[in-house]
Amino acid sequence: MNDRTTEARADATRTTKTHAGGTSTTAPPELAVRDITVRFAGLTALDGVSFTVAPGSVHALIGPNGAGKSTCFNVLSGLCRPASGAVTLGGTELTRLAPHRIAALGVARTFQNIVTTQGTVADNLMLGRHALTRAGFTASALRLPGARREQREHLARAREIAELTGLGAHFDSPVGLLSYGDRKRVELARALCLEPRVLLLDEPVAGMNAAERARTAEVVAELRAELGLSVVLVEHDMGLVMRLADEVTVLDFGRPIAHGTPDEVRRDPEVLRAYLGTDATDATGEDAA
16 A cells, blocks of 8 residues: 555545544635646547536536536546546545545546445445555454444444434335435435545435435435535426535536536526526526516
């Protein structure tokens, strides 16, 4: 294990201890995206995208299908390397780091499609704790006292996170028996088990019914307040975006076309034309005239 990975894991462990009491005592660092350009076989997926996620804020990334939102998330989480530009978390550049090193520095994500394993909610959440485990394979396999103690601590923290995300009653339940909305929240809870400072949520309410969307919006708002997280949100549900986001960046064909508060963005003519449609009623709740 190299020095930077060791330092990153130690920093994640410190974050775990901070969160053990339920609240964070330090604000997350600023996440800065600067002039990111991504090309695939001659196609420009992102073209000079820049935005800043202020510590502890919710920053929404919106745009029509194919606008480059998922590509941007893949850059932030290390799954895609840009042709140019940089992403920094505090004073650390993330752009050339592997995904597991970015995760160790405090960036966790969910995916648009549900990605869970067989087993219980507890099993899935404990997978999220794996990166924070200090006991080696041998100590864990032999169930040495230190390894058992650490396992109990991680299980207790996983249960706390299940409670925070509304999954406490399902902690020992098989994931396959849960509703769609609950299974989406399992993925959210598993990401939180990494004790992130920045949480990337890729369409967290996609496919949910109205009640599930409302509950998930409440959970995200509560998590932001309770843990002091920064959240980057990709979402087509404009009601959720307007309710949760502090700032919004709008992409169209890989290029940023607007940035501002939700109220500013939903009235921007370029946004209405490219994404929300020419009739502003749905976006603003007011007549376009």
